[in-house]
Amino acid sequence: MIDDVSRNPALLKLDLYCRGIRLGGGCRVTQDGGREIMRTRAGLGSGLEVILPGGLYTNIPVTESFAADSPYELIRDSGGGYVIHLDGRAVAPVRLAPRPxxxxxxxxxxxxxxxxxxxxxxxxxxxxxxxxxxxxxxxxxxxxxxxxxxxxxxxxxxxxxxxxxxxxxxxxxxxxxxxxxxxxxxxxxxxxxxxxxxxxxxxxxxxxxxxxxxxxxxxxxxxxxxxxxxxxxxxxxxxxxxxxxxxxxxxxxxxxxxxxxxxxxxxxxxxxxxxxxxxxxxxxxxxxxxxxxxxxxxxxxxxxxxxxxxxxxxxxxxxxxxxxxxxxxxxxxxxxxxxxxxxxxxxxxxxxxxxxxxxxxxxxxxxxxxxxxxxxxxxxxxxxxxxxxxxxxxxxxxx
Ligand code: SF4
Known part of the structure; x- marks a missing residue:
């Protein structure tokens, strides 16, 4: 379980910090109520805020160049929900952290x-x-x-x-x-x-x-x-x-x-x-x-x-x-x-x-x-x- 990102949300959080994520073509983060990507993150982060399984909040790199090669992709499904895929396989449903x-x-x-x-x-x-x-x-x-x-x-x-x-x-x-x-x-x-x-x-x-x-x-x-x-x-x-x-x-x-x-x-x-x-x-x-x-x-x-x-x-x-x-x-x-x-x-x-x-x-x-x-x-x-x-x-x- 420790090694499986689909069953270990902390490992998923860590791996996403390290590899970033690509946003699939259907993603509408701000239109769906998510927070825009701000660079103001105490000088350390600058990404997409989502809530992982287990209620773990995270901030995933998307604008840095390494994220463009990430094996992770955020997919918006037909019902407006969001799912993280790894190498084309769904590994975790997530929620966008709501924009206040x-x-x-x-x-x-x-x-x-x-x-x-x-x-x-x-x-x-x-x-x-x-x-x-x-x-x-x-x-x-x-x-x-x-x-x-x-x-x-x-x-x-x-x-x-x-x-x-x-x-x-x-x-x-x-x-x-x-x-x-x-x-x-x-x-x-x-x-x-x-x-x-x-x-x-x-x-x-x-x-x-x-x-x-x-x-x-x-x-x-x-x-x-x-x-x-x-x-x-x-x-x-x-x-x-x-x-x-x-x-x-x-x-x-x-x-x-x-x-x-x-x-x-x-x-x-x-x-x-x-x-x-x-x-x-x-x-x-x-x-x-x-x-x-x-x-x-x-x-x-x-x-x-x-x-x-x-x-x-x-x-x-x-x-x-x-x-x-x-x-x-x-x-x-x-x-x-x-x-x-x-x-x-x-x-x-x-x-x-x-x-x-x-x-x-x-x-x-x-x-x-x-x-x-x-x-x-x-x-x-x-x-x-x-x-x-x-x-x-x-x-x-x-x-
Ligand atoms: S330069 Fe160093 S001390 Fe200054 S804000 Fe950045 S991390 Fe903090």
Missing amino acids: EWYGQRTATGKKMSMVGSLQGTYLAIYPARVCDYWLEKPAKTNCKFCSVGLNLGCDDADEKSVADVLETVGAAVRENRITYVDFNTGHYAGDTYLDLLEPFIRAVKREYGLMIGVQTPPHHDLSRYKELRKMGVNRVSFCFEIWDRARFAEICPGKNREYGLDRYLEAIEYCSRIFNTTNGEIVAGLEPPEKSIEAIDWITSVGAVPTVCVFRPLIGTDYEHLPPPNAGELVPVLRRMYEACMERGLMIGVAPNVKVSLVLLPEEGRYFTDNPSRFFLTRARHALLRPVFAAALKARLV
Whole structure:
């Protein structure tokens, strides 16, 4: 079952990240209520949002050149349903992730709400500030080589977003999509100003809507700022160090290496894992050997943090556009380890209500790769008990 994409939706999700999909001639994604393909995906993804069997949300590459050679094809049947075919054989019925009505609405200042925030799976992602400074450096940019953020802003994303713009957009997503979680993301800004920029947005969203809030920024030099964030109601922080191998880290992320260094990322993860409900250490698999990604996962979980494992995607226009995507078979042990390491340490995964993520395989989705799921029976039972408790606490604004 582990090896069969028609019976293992997580393997299908992974293989689609790596091989992309072709859209059959009859597909009418936007006319059928699906989301248009936006490049605004935190610099990592840019594809078609669908819901796989098992309720797994995903974002499948379609515009990158490798997708044109994919053995996968999306077929629209005569009844308007969609089915994924592999080498001409139907392997999975899928649903288009519905396009929110509010994508077409504007805020009071005239901004298109889809330019203020976008649904990634079932949560709202907002990149509220200007483009990451690494993209603007002269004479040479020092952006991360896989990143597309500097290509995105201004096309699918509004440059300046006010607190009022964000509140209106969050409100629309709460009403229509019943979102429970908002994720704020920034790049690097000289002078470590990213938390100063985010704090008014965080306070306003927490006050107005009581949602779970996540923050993804570089690691601030003053770690006590994270205690302040926790007091403000931030539930999750995420630090993207991307690469575990130090030489590869310096090569792939020259700006991060110069400004912070890998050790500052690790120090922040360790510090924050003692403060927040969830602290994530984020890596990109497929740009270093799988053993290195597994070492990173083992370190992240050893300090009580949860790994986020992105799959490298050679996005159009990026420095790594020319590289091949990774091979799914080589990444299966990484994703298996992601799940098993979390379960071995009893970390809280999969308990937040209505948080489905399209751009990465969630740690709990890694269960589809484990050979012996019953091994973690007790931890899974504990997670099942915690889910309604967590949902009730969120409703009562206690998280
Ligand atoms: S820090 Fe790197 S990954 Fe993040 S926005 Fe800047 S260039 Fe992109």
